[in-house]
Amino acid sequence: MNWEHKDLLGVRELSREEILFLLESADSFKDISRRDIKKVPALRGKTVITLFYEASTRTRVSFEIAAKRLSADTVNISTGTSSVTKGETLKDTGRNLQSMRPDFIIIRHSMPGAPHMLSRILDSSIINAGDGAHEHPTQALLDLFTIKEKKGTLDGLKIAIVGDIAHSRVARSNIFALKKFDTEITCCAPPTMLPPNLGELGVNIEYSLDKAVIDKDVIMMLRIQKERGGTAYIPSVKEYSNLYCLREEHVSRAKHDVIIMHPGPINRGVEISDQVADGSYSVIIDQVENGVAVRMAVLFLLAGGES
Secondary structure, rough: OOOOOOOEEEOOOOOHHHHHHHHHHHHHHHHHHOOOOOOOOOOOOEEEEEEEEOOOOHHHHHHHHHHOOOEEEEEEHHOOOOOOOHHEEEEEEEEHHOOOOOOEEEEEOOOOOOOHHHHHHHHOOEEEEEEOEEEOOOHHHHHHHHHHHOOOOOOOOOEEEEOOOOHHHHHHHHHHOOOOEEEEEEEOOOOHHOOOHHHHHHEEOOOOOOOEEEEEEEEEEOOOOOHOOHHHOOOOHHHHHEEEEEEEEHHHHOOOOOOOOOOOOEEOOOOOOOHOOOOOOOOOOHHHHHHHHHHHHHHHOOOOOOO
């Protein structure tokens, strides 16, 4: 299968077949990360720029490691010490970077649609590393990779997504991606943290965590998006924790082989307890490891590689 996309801006525009193809490619790249010498020459001579306007640990480091394991040259730009502080617009920043002929620009931005704007004016491949509360495609892809790895399939699963869904780009991308498969998705949160018309995406809505987790194969927890005003939609963090923090008693209501996921960073005692975060059913660390493999696959396929 040939990869036809110049950019990766979201998962909504990807087909089921394209997602499975990318996950298959990621599976082969995961082996590379477990070798003594973790490097292949697939992107030798290519240049990757990471341009992050928001704080990040896992996503940024994961992309950098992925690029380096493919032998690409990497440049990290901190907007706090760049011309952005002097008033330079994103459009001008992008055009200036383009003049240096990078092959990839990986961008995280607080404004929804920022990667899409760059993709229209730049020749470089643009990868969306999170745009506002819109999408976070590589997080959804690594989540699907982890689910498939643990469950053997993406079809026939019952999945609960719990937390600040209204402000979560991770939730949105996962819903878009998982609905391309035969999954039953239940979104659970306080009414104020559920976006309007969410049911139109084909998901079930539940306000009780006790009920939402019953008979689920996968439980995906989300943190309160404080940087997007999430705390303004609840009476207090303590009350939220009392009602929506995932604890052992909730996990016992799910299937015996349930897996617990979280995109990170986790807030222990707020949306997830220590016992659950560190329990045998938690795959949170697996998600981080799989993120490198998935991002290697994304870079490889966008560069024209064939799996």
